Amino acid sequence: MPNILIVDDESIYRRGLRKLIGELDDEWQVVGEAKDGYDAFSQLEKLKPDAMLTDIRMPRMDGIQLQQLARKRFPEIECVVISGYDDFSYVQQSMRQGARDYMMKPIEKEELAKVLAMMKERLKERSGAQLKRSREANEITQHAAEHVLKELMRGTASGNDIRLLETMNIAFSHPAFVCMVVKLDKSSVGSERYQQADPFLFQLYIKQVAQEVVGRKGMGYAVVMSETEVAALLNVPDADGAMQEALELADSVRRGISSLSRITVSIGVGRPKKGYPGIAQSYGEAEVALLYRLIQGGDRVLPYPETGHRSGSGADAADQAWQQLESAVSEGRRVLIADLAKAYVEQLCRHADTPETVYQRICKLLIHYYEWASQAGVTAEWLGAKDMKSVLQHVCSLSSREELEETLGKLLLSLTDCLTERSVKGSADPIRRAERYMEQRYAEALSLKDVAEHVYLNAAYFSALFKQKTGKSFVERLTEIRIAEAKRLLLGTDQKLAVISEATGFSSIRHFNRVFKAAAGMSPTEFREKRRNG
Template sequence: MPRIVIVDDESIFRKGLRKMIAELDPQWEVVGEARDGYEALQLVEELLPDAVLTDIRMPRMNGIQLQQLLRERFRDLLCVVISGFDDFIYIQQSMRQGAMDYLMKPIEREELGKVLSQLREKVHVGQRLQVDPAIAVKSHREEHRIRQHVSEHLITALLRGSVNDADLELLRSIGIAFQHPYFACMVIKLDKSSIGSERYNRADPSLFQLYIQQLVQEVLSRRVNGYCFVMSETEVAALINIPDREQAMVGIREIGESIRRQMTSLSNITVTIGIGQAVEGFKAIAESYNEAEIALLHRLIIGGDKVIAYGEITRDDRLYSDLSSSSWELLEQAVHKGKRELVAEAVQTFVSELCSKAYSPEVVHQQLCKLLLHYYETAGKLGMTKEWLGSKDMKAVLFHICSISSREELMEECSLLLVRLAVCIAENVAQPERDPIEKSIRYIEQNYANALTLKEVADAVYLNAAYFSTLFKQRMGKSFVERLTEVRIHEAKRRMAQTDQKIAAIAEHTGFANIRHFNRVFKNETGMSPKLYRDQLQAGANPNSQ
């Protein structure tokens, strides 16, 4: 007796189909029902049916995506799709994925009967080879376990920095190999405005993401070692493996521009692409992905249909050049000290000064978006984004800020956000951390302005200085002094871009003993003097590209 699984997100429709199948063709056995593609994959793996009857429009994983995975994992499985409206793109996509037939809602009994008869004939004619069922089930389950783990967890885990050696071995076992030491992440998002609300609402949003994923993967396959996948119903991500850090970033930006142009020319839609900086090793991939997300968020400020590289943001990111440095410093200190009252007061001062000096409401919103993006990045580095925002999405927060037209409401909303962040930072600092290296990194980032020594930091994490030095180098790939210098130079560059402080004052506030020492270290790290770096910033050039 042939076996079939029904997949539809509406329980009433599933029950109706089950009843119709029993009445029209009793030779068929309905062995399971699933609400979406994820449930369907599990059922197929467990029950090994002969056919699947699936709707296209479903949450989480739609019928098109389900067909793709079924085609890879269960080549003998027959599939028929159901569409609720006569849209050629759905039918065309289904047939490309190997669907035997399709049915239109509402399903007519006569049509369903014909399809069941044809399916049954296919099952009988193409009868599977006789093998031990236990071996077949074991083989299918093993393949399913590996591929499902990769598709649902491993790539996402790479981006979020939570993979281990066993996970990487699983990746290699299905042919996903990384030969080069460096990685860069790209996040691609559809500009909904380029479609129009009518067209977007009429179509299945996930199909747009699938289309973007396919086009991006085609471009990557021709030019680099990279993998593209759908992260969610609104986001496509790409992980690119590159041999050289500096030169490759130029090429990755060109790839982004190529994707953007092809998307417009082939489909008349636009996308915005965020690109993270190149990083070394698997454990640093999450950093590049986070940078790509941050770069993409700048779409709210500079508009869509662009490629936005994280490393280039600082060129236009002189956040507070029109404001006194004191209001910014006051706010920064209050947040990192975790003082609620000081944060609320500093936000009031900052917003009030911003509103009084800005020449348009747009400038106010832009500056506040940049401010919140700065703290979003800070929260990400401290590993407390979820703790800070909870279930909220940063994009939604920024759009909400841009909808406010009252100065008092802006103060209130920004105060609530930054007070919550300050509390998270204070609570996090108060909790003993298990990982001494992570704790030491945070200690460096909070105390870089002081005359830090290796022994002081080792004492702070309760380790012997010699052992701490060795462990730090093993874990970070650089020495304690190199990391401290990196943090100090990064902060110095930020101050030169965002404040009008004198270079001598910046040197003092970032932990350098004197201006001569600062000049020497800065030039050694960046290839140019602090004065030349600031001059290029003021001229609108990008000193990071030198």
């Protein structure tokens, strides 16, 4: 009978876990409880449990420190960590200390049952089942890898996250990436069937098919992004020639799903981009492309390049109204917006063959401005609690010209106000403002995300724009600023290296010495002595 120690600083939570473990698996015996790391380590010595379930944040000694000690003294103990904070850095530290899995508070009963079962299986077969242990370890690795892949696509991954992928033998051998986003066509399921089923099961099925298709080519990975969305990240050798292959793969996924089941999906495909920052850009384009499902229908692949506005050579009577409306929005001429929106709808209604044509053109117009809002970082301010899908659905439900004119006018007037406000906040060159901010805050633990938010830009877009404008990466420029200030302090003051290191934003003297020598060709001490004596 396996036994387990529960470690958490909240007594009510310890009691709840004890009860839940007993209900889930009566083979498990809770041999003790501890309120912090010190208490837990003492009980480990005395009770020698097979497993330990520990919180991360606790007074006196936290879960990370406890794992460090336990790993040295009891290397065979099974450890699972619990965090009430959605901070992946704690999970990374725990995994480095030997944690086999982790759970986020509040713990789901099914998740705990799975973790207990996995631990029990490992304990039973530790002596001989090396293959099974490897498979379980791979599951944990996959869980962590999927988290990092999601962060890459959302544009929030750090260098540490990418290095973590490399430690799990997930390496991208090619320089370019393409993202595709797969969504279930709910109409193919039926509302009753969809409501009765667990939506997440649909996503798992879609992910399985997508992974099989892209994995067969050795091109990438599929991950479940949410209850309604699966994304696939493709790693391709050439950004210029990869789009056609990506579209063919996407269509293979679409056909594979429909042939194996009675459901259909729509797939948006972003354009190929180079480098890690391009992943988030391609993912965003795939999301925009997928919005066209409302216009073109489901069960199809929707490539980003084909979704933009195509202006006819004077043949479409609404083109001029579109262009006038676009100029008014971009220039902030709000007094014209309502009249121009009305004129655009009038032109559409006058010349369209069917009502569907009117809805399609208005949806295209709104998606066009949704891209503007995304690039300017004002989507949340513009749409509030709504998303673009619900906005388009509402537009397509309107049955009169007057309602369309009023709704479109209000939406574009609101967007104009958001863009004007952001323009006032973000006046002047954002890269120059970013450099000034870095020059003022170099002593702090600045991140690319911090600086991007200061200039109101998306982190991935800011990174690419910074490199384009300055010829240097964000880290290279920040290091340059810090080294320049360090040189000034070395020559102009008698401060100790530890003081200068801290004052210029380096995490330690060792880090300072290494970076300084790489930049200046000599150590800080050698630099000071040579310049002063030379």
